[in-house]
Amino acid sequence: MNPAIGITLLLTASGQKVTSLTACLVDQSLRLDCRHENTTTIPIQYEFSLTRDSKKHVLFGTMGVPEHTYRSRTNFTSKYNIKVLYLSSFTTKDEGVYTCELRLSSQHPPSYNKTVSVFRDKLVKCEGISLLTQNTSWLLLPLLSLPLLQAMDFISL
Numbered sequence: 001m002n003p004a005i006g007i008t009l010l011l012t013a014s015g016q017k018v019t020s021l022t023a024c025l026v027d028q029s030l031r032l033d034c035r036h037e038n039t040t041t042i043p044i045q046y047e048f049s050l051t052r053d054s055k056k057h058v059l060f061g062t063m064g065v066p067e068h069t070y071r072s073r074t075n076f077t078s079k080y081n082i083k084v085l086y087l088s089s090f091t092t093k094d095e096g097v098y099t100c101e102l103r104l105s106s107q108h109p110p111s112y113n114k115t116v117s118v119f120r121d122k123l124v125k126c127e128g129i130s131l132l133t134q135n136t137s138w139l140l141l142p143l144l145s146l147p148l149l150q151a152m153d154f155i156s157l
Contacts, residue, residue, distance in 0.1 A: 016044045016102040021114035023098060024126035029075075030090040030118065031126050034083045034100035043105040048074075048085045052096035060085055063103065092120050 020035045032048060047061030058064040060074045075086040087094060098118055103111035 016040070016104055017112045018100055018102055018114040021098070021100045021116045023116050023118045023123060025090065025120075025123040026086070026126045028089055030087040030094065030123070032085045032087070032098055032100065032116070034085070034102075034114070036081055036083070036102055036112075038081045040104065045103050045105050046078075046083055047099075047101045048083075049099045049101070050094065050096050051099065052094075059087065061101075063101065090120065095119050 017037045018034060019037060020033070022033045022035075024031050024033075034046070034048070036044075038044070045062045047063040048059045049061075049064070050057045050059055057070065058066050059070045060066050060076050066074070070087070073088045075088070077084045083100065085100075095118055097115050099113050099115045101111050101113035
């Protein structure tokens with residue numbers, strides 16, 4: 001194999017690494033935010049699953065077949081580097097270990113995943129979490145604006 005091709009394959013394999021998986025509650029729905037790197041143009045396959053009582057249940061995705069009992073309860077959105085799954089009517093029966101698994105469409109063995117243990121009584125409301133985890137750039141705005149405001153004599157420190 002040409003060394004340049006090997007290096008290219010190695011670099012593109014890391015293009016789907018899962019960086020975080022968080023869970024929170026929106027009304028009566030569980031929301032799972034699967035954040036990942038996106039350094040490739042190759043399509044990314046994904047799968048959300050729940051492991052409960054040592055049994056894996058596929059909820060949604062392109063790698064496995066979702067179980068019938070979850071199909072009507074899931075809602076999925078995807079952006080550049082985040083995949084979000086909503087599971088409606090979340091109850092204690094849905095507690096367990098949730099997994100987000102990603103892999104490049106052109107590769108089978110290397111996949112990347114993160115897990116999170118979810119218990120209904122330990123979940124936080126999404127409003128508090130999403131503001132800080134989804135877009136923290138607004139926190140930097142006042143800090144970055146201080147020198148400009150000082151230079152224009154709007155404030156003095």
